[in-house]
Amino acid sequence: MKSFRADYVFPVYADPIKNGIVTVNDQGRVIAVTDQNNPPDGPIEQLSGVICPGFVNTHCHIELSHLKDKIQPRGGLVDFIKDIQTFRDADNKQVTDAIQKADEEMYANGIVAVGDISNSNLSIPVKAASKLYYHTFVETFSFLPQNAEAIFNKAMELLSEFKPQSCSITPHAPYSVSKELFKLIRKHSDAEQNLISIHNQECEDENKFYRYKLGGFIELYKHFGIDISHFKPQARNSLQSIIPLLTNKQQVLLVHNTCTNLKDIYFIKRFDRKINWCFCPNANLYIENRLPKIQLFIDQGFNITLGTDSLASNSSLCILSEMRTVQKKFPSISTEKLIEWGTVNGAKFLGIDDEKGTLEPGKTPGLNLITGLDGLKITPETKVRRLI
Template sequence: MVHYYSADYVMPVTSSPIKNGVIAMDENGTVLGIYDNDSVPKNVEIERFKGVLIPGFINAHCHLELSHLLGKISQKKGLVKFITEVMSNRSADDDVIQKAMDLADKAMYANGIQAVGDHVNSAVSAKIKEDSKIVYHTFVEILGLREEEAAQKIDEAREIEFSFDSGHASITLHAPYSCSKVLFKAFKKSVSEDNIISIHNQESEEENKLFRYKTGEFLEFYEKIGFSADEFKAQARNSIQTYMSYLPTGNKVILVHNTYTSLKDLDFIRRMGRDVVMCICPKANLYIEDALPKVSIFEQNGCEIAIGTDSLASNDTLSVLDELKVLHKHFPELDFNQTLKWATINGAKALTLEESLGSLEVGKTPGLLLVKNMNHFKVTDKIEIERIA
């Protein structure tokens, strides 16, 4: 059966908004047609809404397995303190973890999220993802500061990767401050070009201090966990300018957070000629560091931008709409037509899901959301999302 939906505007994302547009979808959510008001097939029933119809959101960065930490981690204490508290509070009964993940998964779907790039350290989320209405790409994180453990850490990540959908899973390095140079080099040799990399980048100025000067809170953190940083050498440059050359050259790379990424860093990334997506998680950045990325310089430099929610350890919701509200509040010059791309098609491209998700195009199954209470395409606290399909 074909369903026809119309609203004040239809925003396909990859083409211009259509006033009083109509979307035709089958019962499986596949887009069969997109029409302006004058080209709709005759004698069909159309369900009409007040608002704006858009495709489902793409959450490019999340940690589903941390959902049980909602409200348990201190806010605005900085990244090193955040990591320390997560490590201390992470353990919980299996049923507690499973219940929290199940609730988070269902909440994301209700919040209009169609796909998620999810970071894991175990296989605990595999069953939730298998049964979910959401498409997940799972990134199995590799962490290893001790050089002699590099090969073992990669093998362990491969074992976890087997628990997830082979078409939507890859291994990835966690962050430059949690992986040795030897591990970076071993990783580079061990992955094929279709292995998407999603790495936490410059979430804190402490990361840049570590790589530039070998100073700051990470040295104290290493001491607490019993790791000697004696062999670590300051590079007199920010972290991204140090580690990017160690990443595989042909792989898509999602740089996550980028709270302290500078104009010089962006110039360095551009000169490296890599396929890079800048994923921003505004609410988590405020929760942890009480700071936001320099979104304007990302835009001005033509960066591909996607949006993530991070985890419930660093957020009170897993809602891309809430992330958009924060972005538009702090950067009122932003245009919804542009940020909608960040929240949909750019995230789909980052996760290599653009053939089926991220925009309203014939043949895709992108989901369909109604944006309510929106005037003149302005993002305010009043707007809400309702899932239509």
């Protein structure tokens, strides 16, 4: 057994403990979390900083890791999508080597579980051998109604390749999935366990397209040769348009939410849907050079999580870095709250909070040490080190 004492221990399920002590066994299972007045038997390693559970990254694209530094930042989502398609194809070994390296980077950065988007089977071997827990979202694209069934069947085939790993079928985004394909995914989700993760309102053009059938997406469809004559403007934002198409049987993660407003949030509350939010602030700055209005989402009764997005849109795969970006822009959001978003909230969405997310006896959540804080505020010098 090993025991660690730090300036603070954040169990997450309970209040922070000053001069707290965490004891784990050789398998990383938490034996006890105590204060200095009730020390365990045996030696205790003294550390400076905050001990918290391992991080949960609810949104990543590990198979895009080979695109690091290949895409021009701050060009907007429409150009980003074009660049992804231009640079995506590469030698399989180059792609899988980058996937392996990204997996190791997340492990070193204290991440214990990942919700990962996949469009191919290239990440399967790395995930099978990884020390991290992965849930793979097999992503579907098709804005053409006539292609819905073929695309869905192809996704089901890929899903079977990922099994028995944890996996599900998911729509990519409102602008890339037809109503017919949404309905096929909902039917599947109503019948069996099928977590959903959707890119949501990453740019104003998405809302503009749904409201008025105007904006940058018109040029994007033209660029890819997609006939959108079937689509009629909805006179409301994309999120409000797709919420009725989603299952009410599964947890749904809405990712990015860069242009989500208070009316969208209130609209969701009128529906019986299990909505979770995921913020990937560094990717939002990389692509659109703007952040979501995160303060609008707090205290609205929804589960909030954090993600890194891919190395195509981020310099690193590090949840602490995402926390730093959020707190710099929104200093009223405490480190304690951000740790909650980056641990137990992600574990709850992925359905693994019986093992991950909190420092409770019997769990194997991983242990992170956060150092370089100013009081309990995150600074440019703040770092994370994996203890277990």
